[in-house]
Amino acid sequence: LTALTVADCGERALIARITQRLPVPAWVLVGPGDDAAVLEPVRGALEVLTTDVQVDGVHVDRRFVPPEAVGHRALAVNLSDLAAMGARPRAALLSLALPPSLGLEELDRILDGLLGLAASSGTAIVGGNITSTEGPLAIDVTVTGSVHRRRILRRSGARPGDEVFVTGTLGDAAAGLHRLRSAFERGEDLLAARTCAARYLHPEPRLRAGVQLGAHRAASSCMDLSDGLADGIRQLAQASDLGMTLDAAAVPVSAETREWLAQHGFDPLQVALAGGDDFELIFTVRPAHAGRLRGVRRLVGNLPITRIGVMTRSRALIMRDGRNERELPAGYEHFKS
Amino acid sequence: LTALTVADCGERALIARITQRLPVPAWVLVGPGDDAAVLEPVRGALEVLTTDVQVDGVHVDRRFVPPEAVGHRALAVNLSDLAAMGARPRAALLSLALPPSLGLEELDRILDGLLGLAASSGTAIVGGNITSTEGPLAIDVTVTGSVHRRRILRRSGARPGDEVFVTGTLGDAAAGLHRLRSAFERGEDLLAARTCAARYLHPEPRLRAGVQLGAHRAASSCMDLSDGLADGIRQLAQASDLGMTLDAAAVPVSAETREWLAQHGFDPLQVALAGGDDFELIFTVRPAHAGRLRGVRRLVGNLPITRIGVMTRSRALIMRDGRNERELPAGYEHFKS
Numbered sequence: 001l002t003a004l005t006v007a008d009c010g011e012r013a014l015i016a017r018i019t020q021r022l023p024v025p026a027w028v029l030v031g032p033g034d035d036a037a038v039l040e041p042v043r044g045a046l047e048v049l050t051t052d053v054q055v056d057g058v059h060v061d062r063r064f065v066p067p068e069a070v071g072h073r074a075l076a077v078n079l080s081d082l083a084a085m086g087a088r089p090r091a092a093l094l095s096l097a098l099p100p101s102l103g104l105e106e107l108d109r110i111l112d113g114l115l116g117l118a119a120s121s122g123t124a125i126v127g128g129n130i131t132s133t134e135g136p137l138a139i140d141v142t143v144t145g146s147v148h149r150r151r152i153l154r155r156s157g158a159r160p161g162d163e164v165f166v167t168g169t170l171g172d173a174a175a176g177l178h179r180l181r182s183a184f185e186r187g188e189d190l191l192a193a194r195t196c197a198a199r200y201l202h203p204e205p206r207l208r209a210g211v212q213l214g215a216h217r218a219a220s221s222c223m224d225l226s227d228g229l230a231d232g233i234r235q236l237a238q239a240s241d242l243g244m245t246l247d248a249a250a251v252p253v254s255a256e257t258r259e260w261l262a263q264h265g266f267d268p269l270q271v272a273l274a275g276g277d278d279f280e281l282i283f284t285v286r287p288a289h290a291g292r293l294r295g296v297r298r299l300v301g302n303l304p305i306t307r308i309g310v311m312t313r314s315r316a317l318i319m320r321d322g323r324n325e326r327e328l329p330a331g332y333e334h335f336k337s
Numbered sequence: 338l339t340a341l342t343v344a345d346c347g348e349r350a351l352i353a354r355i356t357q358r359l360p361v362p363a364w365v366l367v368g369p370g371d372d373a374a375v376l377e378p379v380r381g382a383l384e385v386l387t388t389d390v391q392v393d394g395v396h397v398d399r400r401f402v403p404p405e406a407v408g409h410r411a412l413a414v415n416l417s418d419l420a421a422m423g424a425r426p427r428a429a430l431l432s433l434a435l436p437p438s439l440g441l442e443e444l445d446r447i448l449d450g451l452l453g454l455a456a457s458s459g460t461a462i463v464g465g466n467i468t469s470t471e472g473p474l475a476i477d478v479t480v481t482g483s484v485h486r487r488r489i490l491r492r493s494g495a496r497p498g499d500e501v502f503v504t505g506t507l508g509d510a511a512a513g514l515h516r517l518r519s520a521f522e523r524g525e526d527l528l529a530a531r532t533c534a535a536r537y538l539h540p541e542p543r544l545r546a547g548v549q550l551g552a553h554r555a556a557s558s559c560m561d562l563s564d565g566l567a568d569g570i571r572q573l574a575q576a577s578d579l580g581m582t583l584d585a586a587a588v589p590v591s592a593e594t595r596e597w598l599a600q601h602g603f604d605p606l607q608v609a610l611a612g613g614d615d616f617e618l619i620f621t622v623r624p625a626h627a628g629r630l631r632g633v634r635r636l637v638g639n640l641p642i643t644r645i646g647v648m649t650r651s652r653a654l655i656m657r658d659g660r661n662e663r664e665l666p667a668g669y670e671h672f673k674s
Contacts, residue, residue, distance in 0.1 A: 029383060029486075029489070030422070030489065030491060033492070033576075034422070034491055034492050034493075034560075034576075035387065035418040035419075035421035035422050035492065035559075035560050035561060036385045036386060036387035036418045036419060036421070036422045036424065036482070037385065037386045037387065038383050038384070038385050038386075038422065038424075038484065038489055039383060039384040039385075039386065040383060040384075041378050041382070041383065041384055045378070046366060046375050046376060046377060046378065047375070047376040047377075047378055047384065047481070048373045048374065048375050048376075049373060049374045049375075049376065049428060049430055049463060049464060049479075049481065050372065050373035050374065050430070050464060051430040051431075051432050051464065051465055051466055051477075051479055052432075052466050053432050053434070053466060053468055053477070055434065055468055055470060057471065058468055058469060058470065059468070081372040081373045082372075082373060084372035084373070085367070085371070085372050085373045085375065087373065087375075091386060093386055093387070093388040093479055094388075095388050095389075095390050095432070095477045095479075097390070097392065097472075097475065126386060127386060127387060127388065128388055129388060129389050129390060131390055131392055131395055131396070132395060133392060133395065133472060133473070133475075134394065134472060134473065135434075135470055135471060135472015135473055135475075136470070136471065136472055138434065138470075138472075138475070140388075140390070140432045140477045142386075142388055142430055142432075142479040144384070144386065144481075145373070147375065149366075152366070152367065152375055154367060154371055155370070155371050155372065156371075222372075223371075223372050224372060239370075239371075
């Protein structure tokens with residue numbers, strides 16, 4: 001008995017299989033199944049739009065990443081961009097490129113992960129499309145969100161002297177990915193590695209932190225960290241035409257990740273700087289707005305918010321480690337040759 | 338001297354190459370380059386969202402479709418969905434999966450086609466992403482539009498006795514694609530075939546017709562024809578839980594296409610029924626609203642609007658040809674095995 005694949009389904013049957021699982025809130029006037037979705041706008045709010053894709057073999061590796069995590073990540077990377085704008089999620093569209101050999105059960109599990117995060121984040125899936133591909137599985141998600149005009153978090157807007165903060169801890173996702181990949185390559189048990197790779201497999205978009213930073217008008221600039229801290233610093237500084245001095249000792253790495261990395265011969269700081277997939281927020285705060293940041297801290301529960309440096313008029317990106325100062329190393333970029 | 342490919346560029350350089358070409362209208366408060374785009378809403382209007390993809394080898398074949406047409410089609414298929422809802426276009430996001438071997442010049446020409454249609458349709462490109470792929474080139478576009486509440490065109494809403502209309506002529510795109518593919522397979526000159534395949538290469542989304550049908554409240558249901566007339570009839574009838582009787586003699590096929598098809602042994606009616614890519618609108622009108630339709634006709638210039646049948650309470654899909662009646666043949670579906 002062979003398990004069913006998407007090739008055994010018609011396009012319509014696949015679409016029906018997905019749409020029957022989608023709750024349609026009252027503000028979705030026309031949901032999946034028509035030529036386009038129609039939504040009630042949020043009164044007085046601006047529209048926020050972003051799109052990002054997860055391609056098997058490029059952004060995620062299905063050989064060791066379980067289907068639920070593939071689905072979760074496909075939505076999470078987009079919600080993280082909304083968080084970085086201070087926006088609340090509204091709707092999402094899914095564009096699925098599926099290899100004909102993909103099992104229906106695997107597709108269902110991808111949807112489990114995606115729809116679970118959609119439900120917990122209040123994101124309505126309102127449409128999309130499915131296509132057959134001879135290439136790798138690709139999940140292209142577009143999300144819309146809403147934000148009030150004075151609460152937008154931009155990448156630009158920092159001034160010299162603004163302090164730089166990050167949410168959460170860094171490097172956990174990169175360490176988790178390394179453990180997963182190593183376990184896979186050595187033919188070891190993936191289940192054990194997966195429990196240690198939760199931050200990689202199920203990144204939690206910092207929606208509450210983003211919304212509160214916007215609502216308190218606490219941040220002078222903000223972005224999310226998808227390609228490592230060094231890349232984030234570089235882009236945030238560039239957007240405001242400034243430099244930054246990073247306090248290496250302040251970079252928050254969890255005790256568990258720090259210990260595991262040290263045991264395996266990795267420098268935790270380097271992993272935090274170059275390792276991607278953390279999806280934490282990096283943002284700047286004017287010294288005079290420290291009180292606003294305290295207001296945010298009270299509303300984000302256990303999420304750490306750590307000061308890691310200061311913006312400088314000089315455009316140099318400097319890492320200070322005790323008495324030593326050196327140039328910030330580079331981050332990760334797709335297409336690099 | 339080898340021509341430059343996208344692999345010679347960094348991701349950032351590619352993004353910069355594209356964003357520098359994008360005009361940013363005043364209602365785009367945050368455009369490309371931040372974590373997400375932020376737009377002013379249209380006062381009093383609803384938000385319309387849709388997404389569709391063009392994959393090389395599945396929806397389009399770059400061996401004989403020029404790059405400008407690849408780009409044009411990627412946006413056009415989405416704008417056609419907006420037209421089918423009665424919506425005006427607002428913004429688009431591009432998600433580009435590029436093979437590393439793609440030439441930069443070819444990428445620029447794809448953008449020429451896409452940005453040309455964006456400009457002529459008033460669509461602002463506000464963001465997107467680029468990823469490297471080992472699979473085929475894929476251009477995934479999401480568009481947003483606006484429509485007023487009482488002007489939405491839905492697929493459902495037809496009643497028995499409503500008359501069925503289509504815009505434009507059908508089968509031209511399928512005939513054009515056939516000519517292109519034949520010329521390619523025979524190693525003939527593609528330029529000559531391309532001039533005859535304009536309707537396939539550069540489909541014109543029926544935005545004005547859709548907006549006017551909505552504004553006049555002339556249509557009781559509407560959708561666009563992407564997969565052939567038979568498929569459109571089937572879906573439109575199903576959405577209203579009705580049947581339809583099609584008058585075969587009324588199906589509008591252009592004189593040029595009819596002649597070419599007949600000369601080459603094809604039945605023009607079959608090509609109109611099964612051939613996709615026309616991107617005309619099919620819609621229904623209550624008999625009492627014939628005056629509203631006349632109002633629409635006056636505002637859509639030379640675009641023909643042809644009555645092709647009537648909705649029926651019986652769910653059967655019937656094709657009447659003179660005195661003969663038979664069941665409507667099937668259309669095209671992706672993933673069919």
